[in-house]
Amino acid sequence: xxxxxxxxxxxxxxxxxxxxxxxxxxxxxxxxxxxxxxxxxxxxxxxxxxxxxxxxxxxxxxxxxxxxxxxxxxxxxxxxxxxxxxxxxxxxxxxxxxxxxxxxxxxxxxxxxxxxxxxxxxxxxxxxxxxxxxxxxxxxxxxxxxxxxxxxxxxxxxxxxxxxxxxxxxxxxxxxxxxxxxxxxxxxxxxxxxxxxxxxxxxxxxxxxxxxxxxxxxxxxxxxxxxxxxxxxxxxxxxxxxxxxxxxxxxxxxxxxxxxxxxxxxxxxxxxxxxxxxxxxxxxxxxxxxxxxxx
Amino acid sequence: xxxxxxxxxxxxxxxxxxxxxxxxxxxxxxxxxxxxxxxxxxxxxxxxxxxxxxxxxxxxxxxxxxxxxxxxxxxxxxxxxxxxxxxxxxxxxxxxxxxxxxxxxxxxxxxxxxxxxxxxxxxxxxxxxxxxxxxxxxxxxxxxxxxxxxxxxxxxxxxxxxxxxxxxxxxxxxxxxxxxxxxxxxxxxxxxxxxxxxxxxxxxxxxxxxxxxxxxxxxxxxxxxxxxxxxxxxxxxxxxxxxxxxxxxxxxxxxxxxxxxxxxxxxxxxxxxxxxxxxxxxxxxxxxxxxxxxxxxxxxxxxxxxxxxxxxxxxxxxxxxxxxxxxxxxxxxxxxx
Numbered sequence: 001x002x003x004x005x006x007x008x009x010x011x012x013x014x015x016x017x018x019x020x021x022x023x024x025x026x027x028x029x030x031x032x033x034x035x036x037x038x039x040x041x042x043x044x045x046x047x048x049x050x051x052x053x054x055x056x057x058x059x060x061x062x063x064x065x066x067x068x069x070x071x072x073x074x075x076x077x078x079x080x081x082x083x084x085x086x087x088x089x090x091x092x093x094x095x096x097x098x099x100x101x102x103x104x105x106x107x108x109x110x111x112x113x114x115x116x117x118x119x120x121x122x123x124x125x126x127x128x129x130x131x132x133x134x135x136x137x138x139x140x141x142x143x144x145x146x147x148x149x150x151x152x153x154x155x156x157x158x159x160x161x162x163x164x165x166x167x168x169x170x171x172x173x174x175x176x177x178x179x180x181x182x183x184x185x186x187x188x189x190x191x192x193x194x195x196x197x198x199x200x201x202x203x204x205x206x207x208x209x210x211x212x213x214x215x216x217x218x219x220x221x222x223x224x225x226x227x228x229x230x231x232x233x234x235x236x237x238x239x240x241x242x243x244x245x246x247x248x249x250x251x252x253x254x255x256x257x258x259x260x261x262x263x264x265x266x267x268x269x270x271x272x273x274x275x276x277x278x279x280x281x282x283x284x285x286x287x288x289x290x291x292x293x294x295x
Numbered sequence: 296x297x298x299x300x301x302x303x304x305x306x307x308x309x310x311x312x313x314x315x316x317x318x319x320x321x322x323x324x325x326x327x328x329x330x331x332x333x334x335x336x337x338x339x340x341x342x343x344x345x346x347x348x349x350x351x352x353x354x355x356x357x358x359x360x361x362x363x364x365x366x367x368x369x370x371x372x373x374x375x376x377x378x379x380x381x382x383x384x385x386x387x388x389x390x391x392x393x394x395x396x397x398x399x400x401x402x403x404x405x406x407x408x409x410x411x412x413x414x415x416x417x418x419x420x421x422x423x424x425x426x427x428x429x430x431x432x433x434x435x436x437x438x439x440x441x442x443x444x445x446x447x448x449x450x451x452x453x454x455x456x457x458x459x460x461x462x463x464x465x466x467x468x469x470x471x472x473x474x475x476x477x478x479x480x481x482x483x484x485x486x487x488x489x490x491x492x493x494x495x496x497x498x499x500x501x502x503x504x505x506x507x508x509x510x511x512x513x514x515x516x517x518x519x520x521x522x523x524x525x526x527x528x529x530x531x532x533x534x535x536x537x538x539x540x541x542x543x544x545x546x547x548x549x550x551x552x553x554x555x556x557x558x559x560x561x562x563x564x565x566x567x568x569x570x571x572x573x574x575x576x577x578x579x580x581x582x583x584x585x586x587x588x589x590x591x592x593x594x595x596x597x598x599x600x601x602x603x604x605x606x607x608x609x610x611x612x613x614x615x616x617x618x619x620x621x622x623x624x625x626x627x628x629x630x631x632x
Contacts, residue, residue, distance in 0.1 A: 038428065090613065094612060098423055098424050100616070103612050104608065104609050104613075106562060106565075107607075107608030107609035108609070111602055111606060113601075114599035114602035115599070117599045118597070235428075264443070270439045270440060274436050276428070277418075277432040277433050280428060281417050281421055
């Protein structure tokens with residue numbers, strides 16, 4: 001048996017998964033990095049993005065590409081607005097206390113998930129890809145849309161990196177992340193920065209959901225796996241670190257793809273959840289603890 | 296439960312002689328609650344007696360959770376793994392080895408004791424947010440393991456215990472798990488035993504030590520206590536009681552399945568405790584009763600009834616963080632703890 005086509009296929013699938021995972025995980029990492037908030041509802045923002053993309057595709061007449069572009073714009077805006085409102089009305093009011101925040105985001109998880117069930121019903125929804133063009137390899141044809149998602153994901157990550165490093169907004173975010181009190185003393189509107197960061201984090205998950213939905217059906221329970229894998233990536237890669245998150249996303253995306261192909265998806269998930277727990281227990285430095293502050 | 300209260304720590308400083316009952320009014324309330332619950336079976340319809348049976352068992356689970364979250368201040372997001380450990384250890388030994396019900400129950404308790412001790416050893420090396428995520432991840436791995444080994448566990452479909460595993464004889468009297476009255480009184484007896492045991496643990500010296508760790512861990516350390524061991528004790532007791540509840544649930548209702556080890560059950564324990572009042576002895580019972588009744592009603596109206604779980608988690612957290620009994624304790628009855 002020739003192994004090359006299998007490896008190529010697993011590698012390509014892993015790359016596609018890794019790029020979507022990278023977007024989702026960076027959103028989670030940004031929120032934790034700046035706000036020290038563990039957002040358990042992050043996967044539901046991903047799910048909301050996917051379902052909005054389906055609704056755009058289903059209700060906007062014309063070619064699928066039009067609905068797709070609409071979804072790519074509407075989903076992050078709607079989800080971002082929702083996250084912004086949630087931060088203002090819930091998280092800010094409890095002063096971001098760690099236990100309270102995690103309990104509240106669990107509450108958001110249930111509300112979003114069950115809200116999606118009420119609105120869209122329990123059925124899985126398929127979405128047409130905006131374009132069908134098959135790239136030929138010597139052994140199999142591969143969807144060009146999937147490679148397009150990889151390109152979009154990397155472009156968005158580059159945009160985030162530029163935003164964080166080169167813009168005024170990014171400077172405010174980094175200052176808040178570095179030292180909240182001092183940032184406040186220098187007149188940085190920390191409350192607004194927090195809301196913006198929470199919204200941006202959610203928007204990244206929503207875009208990832210839009211990108212993934214032509215490959216995978218939209219469903220109200222689809223948020224669980226991305227949440228779990230994002231946790232893995234964020235904790236293994238180091239929180240708040242963009243390069244670490246990217247590296248970990250590629251590593252986890254590829255190895256999860258390989259493990260799922262050669263063993264079973266459930267076993268792959270068991271391994272990754274245990275990995276998160278053990279990393280946090282035995283190697284928390286640079287992962288969850290910031291010097292002088294208890295995470 | 297024989298807790299050595301004769302060696303009450305001298306630092307109580309009240310000069311009072313060491314007493315076995317530290318909080319008389321609360322103990323009276325505990326006994327009154329048990330008596331009231333016993334009387335319910337003569338008043339309620341069959342359907343409600345069954346509902347109360349389930350509430351009693353889930354309240355034991357929530358009481359175990361409260362030991363850690365309410366009294367010791369450690370928020371776990373993975374207590375379903377202990378509930379599941381008790382459920383599976385008891386249910387599987389009954390299913391595959393045909394052990395009698397009391398033996399299966401004991402196996403369930405011992406398995407969750409061992410399991411929670413080992414998980415505690417590992418998870419308690421972390422604190423705060425990390426602790427929550429570590430417990431969440433261990434629980435998720437445990438849940439996935441019940442699916443992965445579905446040839447043994449039955450996975451999502453679960454296993455129904457065979458008929459001969461549904462009864463046992465107690466001093467010559469046959470106890471049949473398909474009878475509503477037997478189930479109710481058995482659940483009540485075990486609930487009462489756990490409640491009284493919890494009373495002695497939480498109101499005695501050990502309970503004060505748990506509260507000391509919750510309020511100020513460095514100071515407790517400075518007073519010469521090994522706080523890691525205190526937290527480990529709280530974690531193990533908490534996990535074992537949760538596992539006991541799981542074993543009881545599986546044996547009384549004759550069904551074991553993966554869902555019982557899932558994320559939702561961890562959140563139910565948290566929700567029940569939060570609503571009733573964390574760090575109060577009777578809070579978990581009240582929270583379980585209120586929430587179970589509410590969810591029961593809502594599930595008749597809509598399929599998305601779990602949304603209310605989310606709404607209540609957020610509302611309680613924002614406006615009502617001490618829960619029902621915690622608020623009453625703060626306003627009027629300071630002995631209600």
